[in-house]
Amino acid sequence: MAPLLLPLAVLTTIVASNAIHTGLQTISCPLGYFPCGNLSVCLPQPLHCNGIIECENGADEDECADLHGWPNLADWYFYQAQRTDDESKDCLLDVYPEQCTCTGMIVDCEEAGLLTVPAVSSNVINLALQNNLIHSITSKAFSGLFQLKKLFLSHNQISVLKPGLFQDLHQLEWLIVDNNLIGSITQKTFVGLKSLFFLYMMNNSLEHIPNICTILPKLNWLDVEGNNLMTIEKKSFQTCSKITVLVLRNNKIRYIKEDTFSTMPLMVELDLSSNQIQELSPLVFRDFEHLQQLNLSRNPMNYIHRDQFDHLIALKSLDLDGINIFNIQNRMFKNLGNLSHIYFKRFEYCRYSPHVRSCKPNTDGISSFENLLANIILRVFVWVVAFIICFGNLFVICMRSCITTENRLHTLSIKSLCCADCLMGVYLFFIGAFDMKYLGEYNKNAQQWMESMKCQLIGALAMLSTEVSVMLLTYMTLEKYMCIVFPFTHYRPGKRQTLSTLVSIWIAGFIIAVIPLWNNTTFGNYYGKNGVCFPLYSEQFESLGARGYSTGIFLGLNLLAFIIIVFSYTSMFYSIHRTGTQSAERSLFSREVAIAKRFFFIVFTDALCWIPIFLMKLLSLLEVEIPGTVTSWVVIFILPINSALNPILYTITTASFQEKLKQCLQNQELLGPKKSLTSTTQMSSV
DSSP states (O other): OGGGHHHHHHHHHHHHHHHHHHHTTOOOOOTTEEEOTTSSOEEEGGGTTSSSOOSTTOGGGSSOSOOTTTHHHHHHHHHHHHHHHTSOOSOOOSOOOTTSEEETTEEEOTTSOOSSOOOOOTTOOEEEOOSSOOOOOOTTTTTTOTTOOEEEOOSSOOOOOOTTTTTTOTTOOEEEOOSSOOOOOOGGGGTTOTTOOEEEOOSSOOOOOOOGGGTOTTOOEEEOTTSOOOBOOGGGGTTOTTOOEEEOOSSOOOBOOTTTTTTOTTOOEEEOOSSOOOOOOTTTTTTOTTOOEEEOOSSOOOOOOTTTTTTOTTOOEEEOTTOOOTTOOGGGGTTOTTOOEEEOSSGGGGGGSTTOSEEEOSBOSSOBSSOSSOSHHHHHHHHHHHHHHHHHHHHHHHHHHHSOOSOHHHHHHHHHHHHHHHHHHHHHHHHHHHHHHTTTOHHHHHHHHHTSHHHHHHHHHHHHHHHHHHHHHHHHHHHHHHHHHSGGGOOOOOHHHHHHHHHHHHHHHHHHHHHHHHOHHHHOSSSTTSTTOOOOSOOTTOOHHHHHHHHIIIIIIHHHHHHHHHHHHHHHHHHHHHHHHHOOOTHHHHHHHHHHHHHHHHHHHHHHHHHHHHHHHHHHHTTOOOOHHHHHHIIIIITTHHHHHHHIIIIITOHHHHHHHHHHHHHHHHHHHHHHHHHHHHHHHO
């Protein structure tokens, strides 16, 4: 197997070299487009790998899978190794454990219940001991196995690898010891492994990596994912000039010096994801001219230098998922002419890397590359729901204005509620209108839209509608509660008191809506977190002021209002039920049932609207990731529920309103014949 290492290294260099030369022929395309290979034709990013060939040379359907870095080379290497291993199916070993299987010169002892390393013939080439109960290994366990090429010790309970343990394994190429309890290693641990190519120590307890390449001159692949590394130093890789893959994922690394990787010029893949890195020096990648895949995802970084990736001219895959790049700009990706796959936390970041073929995510669940509202159902129903809300509330306002009632102050409250709810319909009309405006090219305008004053204002409009509606419903509920539960207190608010209360509610709602617009330092882009401009959830890097304010509104004011409404209607129903029980009139039973149904639907619609919002806010505070699709459905369908149903619950279905409407229609019918009779009389007199 050793002769394969030379062509593999050559292949690595050739691939990297080709990538460099390809980068010199980059076609310049407009924002949001990518070139058709070497043709002077540019296509929109969404057309990449959509299953339809749009480029004459089919380049738009190339590189659909992100196989850059080591996957292609690894597949070739593993295929060659498998061909060598499977030359014979008959067991060619004299000694191997009876609970294991033998094929050719390969021994498989996986899940054999072994407590120690078993004795095997010296001509074994592959020894699989994974998923056993091995606690310790004697220093002579692998003595005489001079032909062993692959050793699998993963998923055991090994805590120590004794010095000189592998001193006879001169032909060993793979050493797999992942998912054990190994706390430390030294150079002496790997003495004798002159041919080791692949070292896999994932999910152990390592806190330090010594300069093992002095002992492992052919080491090409080092994976120490899931350990306890806090720092990595240049001296750890001082002689690791042949390493092409380095995986440091899921450790506790906080800082990396700019010269840490300077001795590894052939690096093809580097994985630094899921660490605690807050910032990287702009020179840390300066020696990586052959690097094809770089993973920095899920680090607590919020700043990336504008020239951070300038030296990565061969880079084809860049993963920045989970990172809020507050200073993101096109300049960061200017020199990445070969980049074909990039991954961000926010899909709107894709506009800053317009020539990359595949940018993920291509939607945040709310919006997509093409449209502000990604889902066709949402794009249609935003207009339907907006129309229903506006028509229903305007109808009630008109009818309440035409029909005189005894309780004019209650009518005034209802009209005020309809005005607040109608604003929710106006908000949805604006969302639908901007969705139409950015039709087919939303990604180019996403960042500008969410940071614009238009987005801020319609977000404030939705907040004004929501909060005024909540406060009005609470006020009307308390008013009704006092009249029913305490009927003999003679509590009836006067005209001045009612007007003062309504004006105060509108002023309070206005203040709540515009406060986030006053101080950008404290609240940040409060309304521009998503395409629909409504702050339903908190983000990891959201300012404390914005998070506290949003929590106070949704889990403070609104939750308190919801509890008051539920308590009040429950008390009202109990009071009516108790009165009906004490009365001898059976006719009160049907009236009580009708009232119960009415109260149930009022409370049920409030719960249907607000409980999902309370849960979303609570989950976001617990840092549970909330899909954008949930947000979009909440904004278009759940949040407007009260606005759409309030006219029905508080006006159209009430017995008094129906009676007044019936009388009004009857009067119109009576006036019709009278007018006709008067006209006939006038004609006859002529």
